[in-house]
Amino acid sequence: MGTLLGSAISHHEGHDILDKVETLRAMAKTSRSSNNSSPERLRDMAQYVTSLSDKELVVISRAFAHFLAVANAAESHQRCRRLKLDLERETANVTSTEEGGNHSNGGAPEPMGALHASKPDSTAGVLTKLVYGNDEATVSKEAVYNSLINQTVEIVLTAHPTQVNRRTILEKHGRIQRILNEADALREQRGTPYQKQQLDNALRREIASIWQTDEVSRVKPTPQSEAERGTLVLETVLWDSLPSFLRKLDATMKHTLGETYGLPLTASPFKFASWMGGDRDGNPNVTPTVTREVCLTNRIKAASLLEGDVRELLSLISGNPPSVNCTSEAMQRIRNKVGEESRAPYRSYLWPVAEKLKKTADWARSELVKVQRGESSGFGGDVNVGDVYLDKDELLQELLLRSDFIINGMNIKTVHQSLCDTGNAVVADGKLTDLIRKVSTFGLTLIPLDVRQESDRHAEALDCITKYLGLGSYSSWDETARVSWIQAQLLSKRPLIRSNIWKEEGSEGFFTLTAVDTLETFQMISEQHEGSLGAYVISQCTSASDILAVLLLQLDAGVKKPLRVVPLFETLDDLNGAAGTMEQLYSIPAYVGSLEGRKQEIMVGYSDSAKDAGRLAATWAQFETQVKLSEVAKKHSVDVVYFHGKGGTVGRGGNPNTFKAILSHAPGTINGQFRVTEQGEMIMQNFGYADRAERTLDIYTAAILAEQHTKRELPSKKWIEMMNKLSDISCNAYRKIVRGDDRFVPYFRAATPELELGSLNIGSRPAKRKASGGVESLRAIPWIFAWTQTRLNLPTWLGVGEALNEVLSSEDEQTLREMYNNWGSFRTTIDLVEMILTKSDSSVSSHYESMLVSDEKALELGSEIRKIHKETEQAVLNLTGHKELSEHDVLLKRLMTVRNPYVDCLNCLQAETLKRLRAAGTEAEEEILKDALLTTITGVANGMGNTG
Numbered sequence: 001m002g003t004l005l006g007s008a009i010s011h012h013e014g015h016d017i018l019d020k021v022e023t024l025r026a027m028a029k030t031s032r033s034s035n036n037s038s039p040e041r042l043r044d045m046a047q048y049v050t051s052l053s054d055k056e057l058v059v060i061s062r063a064f065a066h067f068l069a070v071a072n073a074a075e076s077h078q079r080c081r082r083l084k085l086d087l088e089r090e091t092a093n094v095t096s097t098e099e100g101g102n103h104s105n106g107g108a109p110e111p112m113g114a115l116h117a118s119k120p121d122s123t124a125g126v127l128t129k130l131v132y133g134n135d136e137a138t139v140s141k142e143a144v145y146n147s148l149i150n151q152t153v154e155i156v157l158t159a160h161p162t163q164v165n166r167r168t169i170l171e172k173h174g175r176i177q178r179i180l181n182e183a184d185a186l187r188e189q190r191g192t193p194y195q196k197q198q199l200d201n202a203l204r205r206e207i208a209s210i211w212q213t214d215e216v217s218r219v220k221p222t223p224q225s226e227a228e229r230g231t232l233v234l235e236t237v238l239w240d241s242l243p244s245f246l247r248k249l250d251a252t253m254k255h256t257l258g259e260t261y262g263l264p265l266t267a268s269p270f271k272f273a274s275w276m277g278g279d280r281d282g283n284p285n286v287t288p289t290v291t292r293e294v295c296l297t298n299r300i301k302a303a304s305l306l307e308g309d310v311r312e313l314l315s316l317i318s319g320n321p322p323s324v325n326c327t328s329e330a331m332q333r334i335r336n337k338v339g340e341e342s343r344a345p346y347r348s349y350l351w352p353v354a355e356k357l358k359k360t361a362d363w364a365r366s367e368l369v370k371v372q373r374g375e376s377s378g379f380g381g382d383v384n385v386g387d388v389y390l391d392k393d394e395l396l397q398e399l400l401l402r403s404d405f406i407i408n409g410m411n412i413k414t415v416h417q418s419l420c421d422t423g424n425a426v427v428a429d430g431k432l433t434d435l436i437r438k439v440s441t442f443g444l445t446l447i448p449l450d451v452r453q454e455s456d457r458h459a460e461a462l463d464c465i466t467k468y469l470g471l472g473s474y475s476s477w478d479e480t481a482r483v484s485w486i487q488a489q490l491l492s493k494r495p496l497i498r499s500n501i502w503k504e505e506g507s508e509g510f511f512t513l514t515a516v517d518t519l520e521t522f523q524m525i526s527e528q529h530e531g532s533l534g535a536y537v538i539s540q541c542t543s544a545s546d547i548l549a550v551l552l553l554q555l556d557a558g559v560k561k562p563l564r565v566v567p568l569f570e571t572l573d574d575l576n577g578a579a580g581t582m583e584q585l586y587s588i589p590a591y592v593g594s595l596e597g598r599k600q601e602i603m604v605g606y607s608d609s610a611k612d613a614g615r616l617a618a619t620w621a622q623f624e625t626q627v628k629l630s631e632v633a634k635k636h637s638v639d640v641v642y643f644h645g646k647g648g649t650v651g652r653g654g655n656p657n658t659f660k661a662i663l664s665h666a667p668g669t670i671n672g673q674f675r676v677t678e679q680g681e682m683i684m685q686n687f688g689y690a691d692r693a694e695r696t697l698d699i700y701t702a703a704i705l706a707e708q709h710t711k712r713e714l715p716s717k718k719w720i721e722m723m724n725k726l727s728d729i730s731c732n733a734y735r736k737i738v739r740g741d742d743r744f745v746p747y748f749r750a751a752t753p754e755l756e757l758g759s760l761n762i763g764s765r766p767a768k769r770k771a772s773g774g775v776e777s778l779r780a781i782p783w784i785f786a787w788t789q790t791r792l793n794l795p796t797w798l799g800v801g802e803a804l805n806e807v808l809s810s811e812d813e814q815t816l817r818e819m820y821n822n823w824g825s826f827r828t829t830i831d832l833v834e835m836i837l838t839k840s841d842s843s844v845s846s847h848y849e850s851m852l853v854s855d856e857k858a859l860e861l862g863s864e865i866r867k868i869h870k871e872t873e874q875a876v877l878n879l880t881g882h883k884e885l886s887e888h889d890v891l892l893k894r895l896m897t898v899r900n901p902y903v904d905c906l907n908c909l910q911a912e913t914l915k916r917l918r919a920a921g922t923e924a925e926e927e928i929l930k931d932a933l934l935t936t937i938t939g940v941a942n943g944m945g946n947t948g
Helices: 002-013 015-033 039-050 054-090 123-132 141-150 167-188 193-212 223-230 232-257 288-316 329-338 345-373 392-399 414-421 425-442 455-468 479-491 513-527 544-556 572-586 606-613 615-635 658-663 681-687 690-708 717-738 744-751 780-789 800-808 813-822 824-839 842-852 856-880 890-918 923-944
Strands: 152-158 270-274 449-454 533-539 564-569 599-605 639-645 673-679
Touching: 002 015, 002 054, 002 193, 015 039, 015 054, 015 890, 039 842, 039 890, 054 167, 054 193, 054 690, 054 890, 054 923, 123 141, 123 232, 123 690, 141 232, 141 690, 152 690, 167 193, 167 232, 223 232, 223 288, 232 270, 232 288, 232 425, 232 681, 232 690, 270 425, 270 449, 288 345, 288 425, 288 449, 288 513, 329 345, 329 414, 345 414, 392 425, 414 425, 449 455, 449 513, 455 513, 455 533, 455 544, 479 544, 513 544, 533 544, 533 599, 544 564, 544 572, 564 572, 564 639, 572 599, 572 606, 572 615, 599 606, 599 615, 606 615, 606 639, 606 717, 606 780, 615 639, 615 717, 615 800, 615 824, 658 690, 658 824, 673 681, 681 690, 717 800, 717 813, 744 842, 744 856, 780 923, 800 813, 800 856, 813 824, 813 856, 824 856, 824 890, 842 856, 842 890, 890 923
Parallel strands: 152 270, 152 673, 449 533, 533 564, 564 599, 599 639, 639 673
Antiparallel strands: none
16 A cells, blocks of 8 residues: 555655655664664754755655555554454364354353454453353353443543544545455455456555545634544444444353343443533533534434434335234234234334434434524424434334333333244344344434533632622632532522523623533533433532532523533542542432432543653552542442543553453442543544454453453552552652753743644644643643654653662562562553553654754753653663563564654654744745644654554
């Protein structure tokens, strides 16, 4: 594919440009082959780049960015191909796939090839190990089955500005993946030369089209367009991949556990939610109207997708089962509804369902137009509430699980049951089962939105209300007074204020613009139909009143079924105080009474805590906090579900090894319920292609199942004391530079693209929560984003080396080594730091400094930081016993060997672009250079596998 891309560049840009690309690439390869790690290795490349014109910077940056993008597509395809080959090898010598057939591996059934029985991070592998293990740790089939059918993983897609590729480009990469899959199939079938030629031409056309497509966003995306891009994987991949995976899971469960242990039809081991269009924390662009629009758009998509599936079913189950000798109550009810004379009862039964779904989509479109025009919405005119579907239970009851179809105390699955009763089980277990599972998972809203807002906004709204009511200033009250007043209001049946009172003459002066926006957000929540919204997340949550305020504002706005209120504990201080906050809340009967099923969701912020205290201190605080929160919840008979706010990078809590990451959580904190964010480019990496999506779902399922049945003890007192010591040392070392060194901010802003990120059209949200302020006000995403671009990755390792070195040179050395060898959670943390150090390159960051930093003191700091970086590498090698970083991770080292020369080119191009951009004299020059900068950012992101 690289050759095809080169041909497209030569054809459209000229051979001279291709020559320059090849010259720079050759220089990069020579630089890497010399094993010279000093900044001098980039000197020739940097000098060559200075000879390029501004427009050449853009074109050549595009070339390297696209080389890496097609390399990603090829690598992704190869991973999927290897997974397929692994399955084939597993089943090569299988003699029986029947349950109870030929057994091996201690009585386990032979692999059936649905999921990977030989992989420890696949559900098939975990099931085999748990049930048929050769030790005392084996688990009963019933226990494993109950765990599987009750566990839930909820993936929350967020619109953080780390997905720098446009939707158009992503779609083209998806088509390349499909062409490569077709080529594999053709190779297996020994296709004709003509067929091969057609695929070659298709690939050539796609790559040529990519080159001619503008990959730069010309306008800043709106929250609506971000939501459109975010739901791409749901519409084009997960809509079919999820039921496909669930079919494989069902088959694997029956094969491994027995035929009676299949996945229930309406089981939902996966849920999906989104922050796109609902996250208004620090983003003034997300208004109540925007959230209304996104909710309606999602309803249009869901109804349209479901309508298409129902109409496909119409053609598949067109038969007329015999009525003679048929004792099926389900079949008889269908005939009673459609008439005994119907020659195609299923078509007659399903046709009105398809029509109602069509009308649902049409209604949602008309409502969307009204919202966009600022008109009042609601039912009336040609559409009544009974003409459309409003929630998934309504559809399931009408189509599949009619609650009034009770026979002998059991619900009858109308269509599905009738097919099974009449000898058509094979039909029932096909597309119809897929449809049931789609409705159970995606419902009629496709993906519900969480609402997120910072706690100060709620306090400001209540302050305006108390002033209007003549009660004084809520903001000036202490915590005790706030909690006492809110408790009284929760017990009162009287509303605080009338709806829209802030618009009434004489009242508007009491309400600030931001308070009005907050109050209208709660008003919007009260208008939404079932399933449109999920949770209400409170960022910067520090107290019980922050949580009570949201519950009160929901009730006062008339929200019939309040959204679950989710506190987000972010900074180190917030995490340390979280247990006390929840202890106070659980002691308030009015609050506990509001918890549905006495279940409390708590979000742990991995990004901001790491930005606040450094990776090591933050990781330990997150671990300890979840243990303490679980103890408090258990004391008050409350079930707690943790919502893990992680980013794609290690610096923001991410871990490319999902299975190990989940098993490294504190014991007793997951319990089969796992909610986690999936951000930016990680959405496409994990769910962008069908095979990758199914593998990701398999890993999550396996990990949550394994976690429930893997015995892990809490760390000993000695280990806890050691972690406290490591945490204190690393936090102090981290903050000494990031917060305490006056040279740091000037260095950071000069040596990275941080200042330029805000002007690029990447995300709808501002880079800072507040316009003023330094690093502390910068969001965690651009914080990580900037350091990743320069390959220094400072937030991930800063402070770690100082802590390790101090302990390794003390009498506690053996305790530390014992922790690394015997405590999985700690080992995972150190291994992740080692992986990031492997991907880091201080010679590249040094080059940025030489190009962009003029302040002598800032340059001194840069040298000191690189020295600490080197010492951290040595400390990690000392602890792990490795001779070189990630020496056992052959795949990572191979990937970096291939990618590094290309990313080096982009780094040199980016540093030169930044230098010119900061000195640009005209607006036209600035626009060209911004294109070049965004292109290099995209390229580095493609090369490193993540941005933020």
